[in-house]
Amino acid sequence: MIIAANFKTNHTRKSTKEYIEKLNSYVNDLGSKDSVLVFPPSTALDSFDLNDKISVGIQNAYATEKGSFTGEIGYEQIEEFGIDTILIGHSERRHVLGESQDEIVKKYEFYKAKGFKIIYCIGEPKKVREEGIESVIAYNFAQLEGIDISYKNLIVAYEPVWAIGTGLTASTKQIEETLGLLKEKIKAPILYGGSVKVANTKEILGIKNCEGILVGTASWDVNAFCEMIGIAKNI
């Protein structure tokens, strides 16, 4: 299973270091076989000395080696830290920051060519969910346009927009139905994200076709995130 923490715009360089030290010693003691991914803010990236089950990734990067793209980070800046894992297509980038599918495809192609592990996010807004499952699947499949879903280092994260940061988790039935239909097309592992917390981790990880979780808010507390890793180990 894959247990991932997305810090978004939270934690500092100092608190990330403390977090990662605690997480590392927890995973060392636990001896878990699950993969743990952590996406801190770019300012907190570093070359951490970690248990080989833990990877630190980047939340976003520009599709360039280097160049004149003010405010962006390219491959050269990421490579310095030995980072080879990236989140692409997160709903906050799509819906809040206005990233288009074309830009997302460019990023995907660029970091795929670098051999990165890509956690590629898809997910429908509330209005689409209210239209029913056919619209949900059509919307999610449209977010795969231009994406090579046979890429060997791809992990897909299904994160319904209406469940992100809202405390509203999709129901077990909704997750199971959606993942089942997505799985007909996507052979890569699929994670669920959207208000995952300690209290619902066991239930969500028990859903058919759910191969892990991508956690925002609840993961910002290292103790809670460690608890989730502990729960995953016992499933």
Ligand code: 13P
């Ligand atoms: P929350 O866990 O805060 O709902 O965020 C989910 C998410 O967006 C992870 O990428």
